[in-house]
Amino acid sequence: MILCEECSSNLCGECDRILHLHRRTRHHHRTVFRQEQEAIKVDLHEGCGRTKLFWLLALADSTTLKAMLELRGENQRSRGSVAASTCRFCGAPAQPSLLSPAPVCQDSDCQEYSREACVRTHDCGHLCGGLKGEASCLPCLHGCANTPSLKQDADDMCMICFSEALSAAPAIQLECGHVFHAHCCRTVLTRRWPGPRITFTFSMCPICKVRISHGVLTELLSPISALFEDVRRKALMRLEYEGLHRAEAISTPGARYYNDPAAYAMDRYAYYVCFKCNKAYYGGEARCDVEAGLGDEYDPRELVCGACSDVSRAQMCPKHGTDFLEYKCRYCCSVAVFFCFGTTHFCNACHDDFQRVTNIPKTELPHCPAGPRAQQLEGEECPLHVQHPPTGEEFALGCGVCRNAHTF
Known part of the structure; x- marks a missing residue:
């Protein structure tokens, strides 16, 4: 999105190119919305390609051939921050309570997550995305601190379920360094191998294939x-x-x-x-x-x-x-x-x-x-x-x- 100060209009990139081709308008002072500019990112996280725009998150994993498009609303853009009006997991409207100081909506999944989620706040102001009772908190998934051991962030998909971002449920960091939803890890280990023959691929990290290991x-x-x-x-x-x-x-x-x-x-x-x-x-x-x-x-x-x-x-x-x-x-x-x-x-x-x-x-x-x-x-x-x-x-x-x- 581009703001032309002389035309007093907000334009997309294509409209800006057409409207400012004329020599009388090509010198207009134009700026890219700062919020848009900061949100535009294209990167590769642990084999998962990600394109992140102000209103869209697109991910594709070349190994599993899974992809996901997420249209991001205002609530989702503020997910993970300390806010009294949005659910910490899904971004829906919510209010904090005495039992759960962090805001959680009435959705059954979010209520279930809140019962085991850590309620501590990092020095950066973001809520811990880990589990309650851990000796050391999960590093901030929003990249606010220098955490070289953390290879993923809040917008990365859980590579087990590949349906929700890591910030959408309490997560754990395995000994190999990769982060997944805690309930996804439990589900995989409970279901074990597919079919009658014993195989142990299910007990390995989906990203690096190291044996899964964590205290919980x-x-x-x-x-x-x-x-x-x-x-x-x-x-x-x-x-x-x-x-x-x-x-x-x-x-x-x-x-x-x-x-x-x-x-x-x-x-x-x-x-x-x-x-x-x-x-x-x-x-x-x-x-x-x-x-x-x-x-x-x-x-x-x-x-x-x-x-x-x-x-x-x-x-x-x-x-x-x-x-x-x-x-x-x-x-x-x-x-x-x-x-x-x-x-x-x-x-x-x-x-x-x-x-x-x-x-x-x-x-x-x-x-x-x-x-x-x-x-x-x-x-x-x-x-x-x-x-x-x-x-x-x-x-x-x-x-x-x-x-x-x-x-x-």
Whole structure:
């Protein structure tokens, strides 16, 4: 917006260019509104491009391919400042109360945020955007103080929900330095991984991929860390017994998993959480999980480890107990992942197509070697390298670790 003092008019950039092309008007004294000039910013924050105008905020994240446009009103422009007339979270009209000195509107979300939000005021006059009871307050998100550890500001979107600015809810700064809404972090850690296979991407910072760590999240992070160590231990043990602990992907300089056998093992093998004992159990290689195409729609009650679904009374391993007890899929030569109907073990692919495979007459089922979805494979060698009953019958493979130790 441009103010022409001689024309006494407010003009946009295009009108200013046209109206002042004439030689009689081109020398008019014109100025850009100061408030407009200070608000115009184009920058890149932690991989998120941002264009900030007096009335518009536009953001785009190239990693997640998410974008957002926000038309900013007068209330939103003053968000975060100490004002008695606007809500500290959404910018709607509000009044402070005895229970909440900082102004909060009657919206249910804002009321919920106010119950855990810090009410301290920074030296610059802005309210703290962190949580109540923290030993040290979250640095001012408005850039008023010299805070080199703070990589984001109040107008940045929370990169977890990507629907609200960081100032729109109480936020926390993780040990990696990045800031997110506290309730978004709790939601991600509570929901955990998508689909049946255990993955730990959800427990990493969305920006720098460092493990999430913060004092207020300790209760949620403790069982996740314990599960991570359990899966890591079992994956490394299986990798060693299969003779792959010196694979090229680990031993070759410059390779993706160079000197990191744990990451290689956890990416190579698929593990699931048993619904009955809550322990992680092996369910085949991860590539089989991908090929099966199993989505988020599954019944977690059907994810049962070999020990808890022992319908054929497999012998307990004297060395490893029941931790690595495995079953063969009833309809193919694959390691079973699901235990359904209290009687039947399925691999991922056969479980995804269970209505068809369970209706195939036993006499028409493929003989060994049988592929996923009850498909006949060529050749004579069984993918499991074991002698087993005909397809269509339950069979316990026994201890998976010892079985692989004998195989290799």
